[in-house]
Amino acid sequence: MQDELEPLVGISQHNIALLLANYLSKKGIKVQVIQQEQQFVVYCEGTKLQQAKTIFEQFIKNPDDKKYQGAAWDNADNTKVVNHGPSLLASVKEEFFAHAGIVTLVVFAICWAVYLAASLGWQRTLFNQLHFFAQLSPQAFFDNPFRLIGPVFFHFSILHIAFNTMWWWQLGGSIEQKMGRLELLQLFVFSGVLSNLGQFLVSGPNFGGLSGVVYGVVGYVWWAGWLAPERGLALSRPIIGFLIFWILLGFVDVLPINMANTAHLVGLVTGCVLAWLRFAGQAKR
Known part of the structure; x- marks a missing residue:
């Protein structure tokens, strides 16, 4: 049927498109409404396209006319909308990958893979493999240098990993898009x-989570927005205030959970310093 139809008009309002379609149907014109992006396109049979155009010109002057409402009632509003746009899941998936580069996605994926594996029973094994050195020494470093960064991939709860990876995807993705993957990789390390x-x-070594890195990207975006606003990286003052207040709450020890407060603070300072080194010269010019 669709091969016989030609587009008549695109209408942004769903109910108006259906009113027109039902009236055209009542007049004996084959019709279909197809959702395309942000509008509803009314298609009708090509042999009656001119008649449909004349009806539309009358309809658009007064779509509230009782005869159009009556047509919808007579047809039991049975003109269906065919959705040719992407599904909600597809849209979310497209947005997720569009915002994140390879560095953002790899770190995101490793964190969630470790968390899911830990949830399936390998928590102790994974923590033993990823936790920081029990004692710092040159020999310990040469034996397993990965332990310097390993704890960032291990999370202790669903809220912990959800909060961290959300901010990493949002801010890390923005940095990678605007400054490049090497800049984000350097900031991450x-x-x-x-x-x-x-x-x-x-x-001591019993900690984990991406929080220090998250505060690193927060500090970087914060100072980048201040020193080089033309780069398009920025955080609103309320968000910055909230995140800094969260650090302070951790240090005064009023929260019911254990937080890696020092990691948060060091990460924030590191991000600020790296942004200053990157953009201070541009700010002076």
Whole structure:
């Protein structure tokens, strides 16, 4: 049937498109409404396209006329909308991958793979493989250098990983898009290693999570927005205030959960410093 139809008009309002389609149907014109992107396109049979155009010109002057409402009632509003646009799931998937580059996606995927594997029973094994050095020494570093960064991939709860990976995808993705994958990779390594080291010196090796890196990208985007706003990286003041307030809450020890407060603070400072090194010269010019 669709091969016999030609587009008549695109209408942004669903109910108006259906009113017109039902009236055309009542007049003996084959009709179909197809959703395309942000509008509803009314198709009708090509041999009666001119008649349909005349009807539309009258319809659009007064779509509230009782005869159009009556046509919808007579047809029991049975003109169906064919959705040729992407599904909600497809749209979310497209947006997710469009915003994130390879570095953002790889870190995101590793964090979730580790979390899911831990949930299936390998928590202790994975933590033993990823936690920071029990003792710092040159020999320990050469034996397993991955432990410098390993703790960032291990999370202890669904809220923990959801919060961290959401911010990583949002801010890390923006940095990778606008500054390139090497810039994000450098930020990830420096903020991850330094925040891990800082937390180890304060509390030992029993910690994990991407939070230090998240605060690293927060600090980077914050100062990039201040020093080089033309780069298009920015965070609103309320969000920055909330995240800094969260750090302060952790340090005064009023929260019911254990937080890697030092990792958060070191990550934030690292991100700010890297942004300053990257953009300070541009700000002066």
